[in-house]
Amino acid sequence: MAEGTGRGETLSIWFFVGVMTLLYGVVLVVYGAWAWFGDHEVPTVVFSQRFHPTFWWGMLLTLFGSFYTLRFRPRRGDELKA
Template sequence: MTTPHVDPSTEQMLSIWFFVGVLTFCSGLIIFGEGIYEFWHPPSTVLANLHPAFWWGMLMTAFGGFYVLRFRPGKG
């Protein structure tokens, strides 16, 4: 089998880290929203009083947001 050279157009693709950022940002935002809701309607899980959804959602949103901005299309 022959193996041609790599197509240079692939260098313009969106970064994998951008996809990572979008997924964590969106998931984080959903969980963060749920965390706010849970201040008034706490779930029946153990240690719900620590509000894990609120804090974890905030952390994921910040992490995802950073990756989206850092690796956004056209950023080079």
């Protein structure tokens, strides 16, 4: 059910949370993979470079964002329930 965005609207606030984190997750995973596997990582990030945080953090955000996007996606009938 659409929660909080208002009467007569179908998008839940949690759906916005999901979409935003999914978008950021995908951007970071793609860039992180390119940097890691293509050996393009910025050399100034000395300590954290060996953990490939961009890729793994992006993966975590993608999973989180996917869950919220799917769980709170607009469905038929939400307009009546909201």
